[in-house]
Amino acid sequence: MVKLAIVYYSATGTNYKMAKAAEEAATNQDVEVRLLRVAELAPEKVIASNTAWNDHVEATKDVKVATTDDLEWADAILFGAPTRYGNAASPLRQFIDTTGKSWAEGKLANKAVSAFTSAQNAHGGQEATILSLYTTFYHWGAIVVAPGYTDPILFKAGGNPYGASATVGENGDFDPIVLDAVKVQTKRLLDIAARLT
Numbered sequence: 370m371v372k373l374a375i376v377y378y379s380a381t382g383t384n385y386k387m388a389k390a391a392e393e394a395a396t397n398q399d400v401e402v403r404l405l406r407v408a409e410l411a412p413e414k415v416i417a418s419n420t421a422w423n424d425h426v427e428a429t430k431d432v433k434v435a436t437t438d439d440l441e442w443a444d445a446i447l448f449g450a451p452t453r454y455g456n457a458a459s460p461l462r463q464f465i466d467t468t469g470k471s472w473a474e475g476k477l478a479n480k481a482v483s484a485f486t487s488a489q490n491a492h493g494g495q496e497a498t499i500l501s502l503y504t505t506f507y508h509w510g511a512i513v514v515a516p517g518y519t520d521p522i523l524f525k526a527g528g529n530p531y532g533a534s535a536t537v538g539e540n541g542d543f544d545p546i547v548l549d550a551v552k553v554q555t556k557r558l559l560d561i562a563a564r565l566t
Contacts, residue, residue: 371562372401373555374443376435378450378461379406381421383487383537385429387551388449391485394552400559403443405435407450407464421541435464437471445481445562446511447555448502452486455494456501465505478510481562485551487535487543491527495534503531514561516554526550 373395379385388404395402409416409426416422440446450461457465471477484502488495503513516523517530526546527534533550535543 370399370401371444371559371566372403372442373445373447373559373562374403374405374435374439375447375449376405376407376439376461376464377448378458378464379425379429380451380458381419381541382425382428383535383541383543384449384451384485385425387485387487387533387535387548388447390548390551391447391449391555394555395559398556398559403439404432405439406432407460408434410460410463437468440468440480441471441476443480444566445514445558446483447558448482448484450484450486450498452488452494452498455497457484457486457498465502468509472509475510479565480509480511481514481558481565482506482509482511483514483516483532483554483558485533485554487537489537489539491536493536495536496529496531499529499531499534512561512565514558516550516557519557520553522546522549522553 377388450457484499486498535547537543
């Protein structure tokens with residue numbers, strides 16, 4: 370049985386919804402899944418000043434916080450975070466920065482990994498964010514599993530071959546077809562992980 374860790378950061382809920390879509394795709398298969406959020410870094414005062422952010426933090430407080438043990442446990446890891454200046458949001462990057470010991474001991478090598486993201490506009494660094502994450506995974510010796518153009522839904526969801534990406538409007542809405550793209554990406558990740566285990 371393949372073990373999947375879905376590790377995400379979400380401020381107002383977009384990447385959480387994408388992570389939940391991945392979890393749904395995985396639970397329809399013979400897979401053990403852990404849905405995990407990374408710890409929030411922003412001060413409570415800043416979070417409280419944004420109603421959507423504050424509401425989301427409160428709504429997901431019971432989601433387990435990821436640890437490096439979760440990464441070592443997994444055969445496949447799917448990361449998700451919003452784009453910040455062409456990179457993953459700092460809470461996810463900070464979590465990844467704690468993986469040095471696991472990396473040095475070879476405990477992240479040969480794992481199947483993939484990533485998804487979101488931004489407020491289509492050219493807001495979505496591809497750069499995913500590619501910057503993949504650079505880290507290459508250093509781990511992990512096997513990067515991009516969705517490519519393996520399913521027509523990927524074209525309909527915006528055509529990002531590196532990983533699913535949502536373009537989010539000011540009101541927090543995005544095209545729900547992106548969730549289907551996340552599901553396709555998750556199934557591909559699990560298929561490759563199964564071949565590696």
